[in-house]
Amino acid sequence: MKLTFIGAGGVRTPLVIQSILNFQDRLPLDTVCMMDIDPERLELIKLACKPRLAKGAKFNIEWTTDARKAIRGADFIVTTFREGSLESRVIDEQVPLKYGVLGQETTGPGGFAMALRTVPVILHYVELIKELAPDAWLLNFTNPAGILTETITRVAGFEHAVGICDNPSAMMRAAAAYVHTDPDKLFPEYYGLNHLGWMRSIYLDGKDLIPDILQKMQTSGETIEHLPFDVNEIAALGTIPNEYVYFYYYPRKSVENLLKSGQSRAMQILPFNQELYAGLRRIRDEEDTPDKIEAIYLKYLDQRQSTYMTLETGHDAENAAVEEKPLEKQDAKKAMDESAEGYSAVALNVIEGLLEKPKLMILNVPNRGAISGMAENDVIETTCLVGNGVVRPFAMGSIPDADLGLMKSVKAYEKLTIQAAVEDSYELALEALTLHPLVPGYDIARNILDDYLAQHGDYFPKLLNER
Template sequence: MKLVIIGGGSSYTPEIIEGVIDRHHEFPVQEIVLVDIETGKEKLNIIGALAQRMIEKSGVPIELSWTLNRPKALMNADFVTTQIRVGGLAARAKDERIPLSHGLIGQETNGAGGILKAFRTIPVLMEICNDISKICPNAWLINFTNPAGIVTEALLKCSPHKKVIGVCNIPFNMKHSVAEIMGCRPSEVEIEFVGVNHFVFGSKVWIKGMDETDKVLNKLSNHDLNYSPANIVSLGWSKEFIESIKLLPNPYHQYYFQTEEVLRKDVKAFHENGTRAEIVQQVEKELFQKYQDSTLQVKPKELEKRGGAYYSHAACSLMSSIYNNKGDVQTVNIQNQGAITDLPFDSVIEVNAIITKDGPKPITIGKLPKQVKAMIQQMKGFEELVVEAAITGDYNVAYASMLMNPLVRNESKAKVVLDELLETHREYLPQFY
């Protein structure tokens, strides 16, 4: 069995290597190939050497190599993971800084910045899918490149390769957070998820098989709880908010329901410490210095400072379940197929699914909760516009997607911010030029 990791020079790669090693007894990967591009060559060499040390220390029989030749790497692949960032952290910093300079939230996967990240990313992943469809058409593509839901929708609707599944660490993070506030193990927590990526809610929470939704929501209304991953500072939720929506929010919901508070906090941080991207650049610098230590043979603890910790755990669990036809339940980004009756059949949703050798089978939800139905439908409509603009390069559709994003929704600012972002990212947006 062969696994290809595209974006192999990412700081997250040691986590996916660890995940494969830990599961080797049930997911016997024989070959791993790390792939990157020329500008990522130095980081790829560093990650490759660390991954080799990790494999040697574990004693598992995995052959590792790394290359800049993607077509060659894809030969005979069974699984392909994608963790790319077109333009790197420098592009992310612009996605954050430019909206903030116009009084809008600047965030890498939400709002105006998330739209431009999708515009840069979707064409590149379309090329990767074209390669997969020709070179290894039976391979499963596990995408955790953000914005994961929008990217997965673009690939499933527009690329020739249909064995595509999107994963995100937020549902995993929510399970861990619930376990922490309820004093139990994450394995004892089950959540029914409904919505789309980064706008997903927990509609039911079971602990040890018992419905404890009300208890969890009651505890969540306590402002002292920190219910967020490393990249989002929690503002807490009011008792009125939790009692009204009767749903478990995810950490990204604060951008939509606490917009002014988040914007004030982000503008303050922007002036004092820089954006999240600039903080991450320092974290990355420290990580890669540590990665170069020839005595390091394990994933360092410092990696958890990155906001995407546990992405790789989700990806490895998913691949193992497909390989073993486990029939277990995991939360993934896949086509709706009628699971949520209030959304289009072919739209990508984030939902619990039964994982089989033939891929995920979404578990039926039915209608959206009426408290959030309109907002989820608006988010899906906005995502559809983003996909169309990214594929066609149509400026008017791009403007419409910016205007329909709940974090922009201002016709003059939408144009100014769109024009500035399109120009600053010009080299990565050939479809618009």
């Protein structure tokens, strides 16, 4: 079996390698191919992965900048690239803040800009897959995951594809820890879109645990880990929202917190990424450096994780800062394992489910009637059965009107954004951004779009048609 990752020069690739090592005895892996268009970053990340691979990889690993070579003959392909790199994300997030609108990677104008840059690229890769590996499964991790998965399945018509996000699986692990059980024993009823979803029920031995969880939250005053909502608000909802719903429930507060901090998340983590690559450059010609490599990467990982959503929610990142001291070996392995479980292990669980062992997973897939009120080919994020070479959503039926209304509004924006990218249309792009629930009207949408066109340069479509 050949497994390919497109975008392997990214900072999370060492976590991917850790996940593959954890799964290698459970999957019939022969070859793992790591591909990226940036040769220097690919070489540096290869160095960052060296200590992990030295500990007993049972598969052949290839590193390449040739997309055709990476895709040819692959059985599974994971897309995890960022068009324009992190520098483009800074523009995505900072431009809206100038107009008092949320600047965030996937939600609102930030996700819109990233989608316009990335839709043409993902369509190019799908055409290569159709030519060179037509029977492969495509697992899309690239953000905005829901929009790109819909581009793959509806626009390109490639059915062997799912969208993956590690956030719902993290919710399940946190909920399982809250009730002191194994997440594999739970059956979740989750519905929504990517980064806009709700956990309606969590079953254990036929009993829905949500009422008890909500009662426990109100009694203790403590929510499930990483849930940035008031306990009484969650109790009133009767569901557990994905943490990204915070941006829809508290848009003004989110913007105020970001403006107060003076930076967006992209600006916050850009120095971490730059420090990681710079550290790897300094030692790439040295010998016997596994401990140094490990220390550089673990420092990066701790910096990133300890500051997650601190800006948007107004939490004090300084109190969560990482002490700059080397971790013990057992702590280092634990940190890598836990981080890998929350990222690429989701993709490997999908692969294991398709090949060997059926699984329940929360994925981005075409609706197929699962959520009443959404179109058949709308890509949604919901509980799915993965097994026997297929992925199918469970029927959620009717959902609360407020949730459905928000989903339909965001879905209309998503579809227009895809159409604008495909048709290279300024008018459609402007209409899409105007429709987004977090954008307060046409004039601000136009200002944001024009600023993107001016600042992104060649990384942004020209949007000439109908202008």
